[in-house]
Amino acid sequence: MDFERSDTQRALLDALDTLLGRYAGTGRSREPAARGAYDHALESELRTAGFLDLFGDDGAGPLEATLAVERISAALGAVTPVPHLLVLPALGLPAHTGPVALAAPPAGEEPGPVRYGAEAGLILLAGADRCVAAPLDPGQAEPVPSAYGFPLARVAPVASGQGAELPPGTAATVRGWWRVGASAEALGMMRQAFDLTVRYAKDRTVFGRALGSFQALQHRLAELSVLLEGARWLVYEAAFLGAPAEASAVAAAHTTAALRRLTRETHQIMGAVGLTREHDLHLWTLRLQALRAELGGMRAHRRAASAARWGAAAA
Amino acid sequence: MADTVGTDVGFTAEEEAFRGEVLSFLTGYQGLDGYFHRRESSAEGVRKLYRALGERGWLSLSWPREFGGMGRSPAYEFILWDEMAYARVARPPMGPGLVAKALMAHGTPEQCARFLPDLRLGRTNFCLGYSEPDAGSDLAAVRTRATPLADGPDGPGWYEVDGAKCWTSNAHWADHIWLLCRTGAADSRSRGLSVLIVPLDRPGVTVSPIPTHDGGRLNEVRFEGVRVPAADRVGAENDGWRVVASALAVERHVQFPPKRLRRDLRDLVAWTGRTGLDGDPVVRRRLSGLAVRVAEVEALALALLGEIISGRPSAVPAAHHKLAGTLLTQDIARAAMEFGNSEALIKDSDVEFMWRQAILETIGGGTSEVMRGLVARQAFGLDSRG
Ligand SMILES: Cc1cc2nc3c(=O)[nH]c(=O)nc-3n(C[C@H](O)[C@H](O)[C@H](O)COP(=O)(O)OP(=O)(O)OC[C@H]3O[C@@H](n4cnc5c(N)ncnc54)[C@H](O)[C@@H]3O)c2cc1C
Numbered sequence: 089m090d091f092e093r094s095d096t097q098r099a100l101l102d103a104l105d106t107l108l109g110r111y112a113g114t115g116r117s118r119e120p121a122a123r124g125a126y127d128h129a130l131e132s133e134l135r136t137a138g139f140l141d142l143f144g145d146d147g148a149g150p151l152e153a154t155l156a157v158e159r160i161s162a163a164l165g166a167v168t169p170v171p172h173l174l175v176l177p178a179l180g181l182p183a184h185t186g187p188v189a190l191a192a193p194p195a196g197e198e199p200g201p202v203r204y205g206a207e208a209g210l211i212l213l214a215g216a217d218r219c220v221a222a223p224l225d226p227g228q229a230e231p232v233p234s235a236y237g238f239p240l241a242r243v244a245p246v247a248s249g250q251g252a253e254l255p256p257g258t259a260a261t262v263r264g265w266w267r268v269g270a271s272a273e274a275l276g277m278m279r280q281a282f283d284l285t286v287r288y289a290k291d292r293t294v295f296g297r298a299l300g301s302f303q304a305l306q307h308r309l310a311e312l313s314v315l316l317e318g319a320r321w322l323v324y325e326a327a328f329l330g331a332p333a334e335a336s337a338v339a340a341a342h343t344t345a346a347l348r349r350l351t352r353e354t355h356q357i358m359g360a361v362g363l364t365r366e367h368d369l370h371l372w373t374l375r376l377q378a379l380r381a382e383l384g385g386m387r388a389h390r391r392a393a394s395a396a397r398w399g400a401a402a403a
Numbered sequence: 404m405a406d407t408v409g410t411d412v413g414f415t416a417e418e419e420a421f422r423g424e425v426l427s428f429l430t431g432y433q434g435l436d437g438y439f440h441r442r443e444s445s446a447e448g449v450r451k452l453y454r455a456l457g458e459r460g461w462l463s464l465s466w467p468r469e470f471g472g473m474g475r476s477p478a479y480e481f482i483l484w485d486e487m488a489y490a491r492v493a494r495p496p497m498g499p500g501l502v503a504k505a506l507m508a509h510g511t512p513e514q515c516a517r518f519l520p521d522l523r524l525g526r527t528n529f530c531l532g533y534s535e536p537d538a539g540s541d542l543a544a545v546r547t548r549a550t551p552l553a554d555g556p557d558g559p560g561w562y563e564v565d566g567a568k569c570w571t572s573n574a575h576w577a578d579h580i581w582l583l584c585r586t587g588a589a590d591s592r593s594r595g596l597s598v599l600i601v602p603l604d605r606p607g608v609t610v611s612p613i614p615t616h617d618g619g620r621l622n623e624v625r626f627e628g629v630r631v632p633a634a635d636r637v638g639a640e641n642d643g644w645r646v647v648a649s650a651l652a653v654e655r656h657v658q659f660p661p662k663r664l665r666r667d668l669r670d671l672v673a674w675t676g677r678t679g680l681d682g683d684p685v686v687r688r689r690l691s692g693l694a695v696r697v698a699e700v701e702a703l704a705l706a707l708l709g710e711i712i713s714g715r716p717s718a719v720p721a722a723h724h725k726l727a728g729t730l731l732t733q734d735i736a737r738a739a740m741e742f743g744n745s746e747a748l749i750k751d752s753d754v755e756f757m758w759r760q761a762i763l764e765t766i767g768g769g770t771s772e773v774m775r776g777l778v779a780r781q782a783f784g785l786d787s788r789g
């Protein structure tokens with residue numbers, strides 16, 4: 089893995105940023121988020137520009153697709169980039185138009201509320217070994233009220249025999265790329281919340297000096313940056329390696345821990361203004377909470393990491 | 404899992420009997436959501452509750468008898484607001500607490516006669532106008548100005564107030580604001596501040612909402628050429644810092660009732676039961692760790708109450724308690740999210756709401772960093788000035 093961004097990567101991400109400047113961002117996110125809507129225009133632009141094909145592209149690959157997921161999420165793009173850019177291509181499934189739901193409920197249980205569940209026409213359901221790709225009838229979904237940026241809904245139960253059962257081992261593919269993808273989404277959002285906080289620490293004056301000149305806060309920002317850097321490289325590494333069980337679980341476990349700390353510290357350092365809905369900080373921090381509930385959260389990521397390394401008994 | 408941590412140690416039989424009275428009083432108010440104000444309509448219910456408390460003398464439990472109070476130990480106030488917090492029914496009102504006690508210490512006999520009877524009866528509600536956009540932790544930076552009027556139709560004997568307060572809780576339904584404002588030179592810091600009592604319906608006062616993540620509302624309160632008689636200044640001109648500091652000191656034992664945490668934990672445990680998470684040893688271990696910390700905060704609350712009852716300085720024990728209690732409320736709220744179950748995201752369920760509400764607690768009422776700094780300086784004499 090090359091640590092320097094290649095020229096191709098840079099050109100790619102610049103192009104993506106330009107697109108996102110028009111079809112995503114804080115202003116645009118507030119509007120569809122208020123309606124709880126999926127951004128079909130953004131998805132279509134991403135498709136036309138080829139960003140949904142990065143995973144299998146000769147000049148790019150899974151790492152580039154992961155970097156793109158991070159950018160889309162940082163810009164609050166109201167789409168489902170993880171299934172579109174990572175999971176569908178990793179499974180070798182054709183592209184799909186509109187939101188795709190991901191679920192990996194414990195055996196015998198229905199999935200809990202999922203992102204964009206009320207609009208999704210396709211669900212990828214990871215079982216113990218195989219994954220099922222099943223069509224969804226949005227009319228059957230039950231939306232639940234969400235305070236966390238993404239619209240949430242319980243999807244209609246997938247009856248056995250419904251949809252296509254994919255080959256053995258595909259459940260692990262889904263879990264691995266979902267972990268990498270959700271972590272990449274978190275990276276993008278954490279970086280934005282962090283940058284906002286650092287800017288605030290520089291700009292705000294208290295006791296006649298910059299807020300960020302107080303060592304108590306400097307140390308905490310420095311520790312956050314260690315966590316973020318660690319998360320970033322773990323996620324890129326897992327993507328580069330093809331989302332194997334251990335690397336993707338380790339990346340997700342670390343990212344989830346970083347997310348917890350980042351949420352607490354950014355809100356603390358911003359003081360009262362960061363607790364208001366007029367301020368942008370919550371656009372990222374609230375969405376981050378939805379990410380950490382996915383795939384069984386921290387408990388499940390850690391269990392998956394220890395099972396991958398030491399065998400199921402150790403989990 | 405049973406909820407077995409106890410606070411009910413150390414209170415007298417009479418105090419425990421009072422707790423019984425409070426609990427039976429509360430049966431008439433179940434469902435009133437005045438602790439969190441999740442609905443704006445709660446304000447009316449809270450106003451009624453305060454009047455009912457006032458009629459029983461429960462808003463003046465520890466006021467001296469000469470001011471019409473019951474002359475009881477602060478332990479009674481603690482018990483009352485602790486049970487109110489557990490029931491999530493209401494927080495202690497600023498008026499009969501902080502404002503009334505400050506008036507008794509710093510007000511004129513005329514001010515006491517004018518304000519105390521209605522405060523005691525729960526008929527007047529106050530909000531606190533301290534913070535400003537550029538004065539939060541650094542409160543001595545307050546800029547809202549009260550200019551003495553030398554002449555003109557109203558002066559002398561009047562101030563004209565201009566400026567803006569922000570994050571003011573309850574300003575949208577309170578009657579008066581307890582206003583910290585600048586009367587000294589612009590750079591006079593804590594030496595040039597005064598406290599005024601200003602009715603919120605005075606011409607030139609505008610209250611506008613600031614919505615917060617918990618669905619609640621703080622307020623911006625603007626003052627444009629607002630006339631305030633000097634007779635409504637509490638304490639001497641430019642002596643407001645002392646008034647504010649002493650007002651803070653007398654209310655610390657009810658500011659953050661620890662039973663709120665016990666209730667938070669109870670709700671979390673019930674939720675892990677409903678979602679089937681409570682069988683997981685990782686979850687159980689986390690819950691037991693939280694239960695230990697609830698006991699810790701209850702102990703810190705009682706230590707603080709002891710200092711207040713004995714009349715010893717309480718800033719440090721109050722900071723210990725506020726720090727530990729508000730961090731814990733966040734950790735309890737976070738646990739549901741961290742158990743990794745998207746049911747925790749459903750808006751306005753108990754555990755979901757707790758998460759959005761708890762993040763406010765380490766900022767409001769003095770931030771965690773302010774508390775830590777206070778402990779370091781006041782308990783250990785650590786100071787950058789040596
Ligand atoms: C729910 C809620 C209710 C409130 N109600 C009221 C009310 O009724 N009336 C009222 O007047 N105010 C109220 N406030 C305002 C509250 O008192 C302030 O928000 C608080 O004092 C912090 O000020 P700030 O938000 O300006 O943050 P700042 O003071 O700008 O601080 C930002 C961050 O920097 C930290 N910090 C500041 N100085 C230092 C330092 N020297 N060293 C290390 N860290 C530092 C702070 O702790 C904080 O984390 C309320 C706030 C909230 C959240």
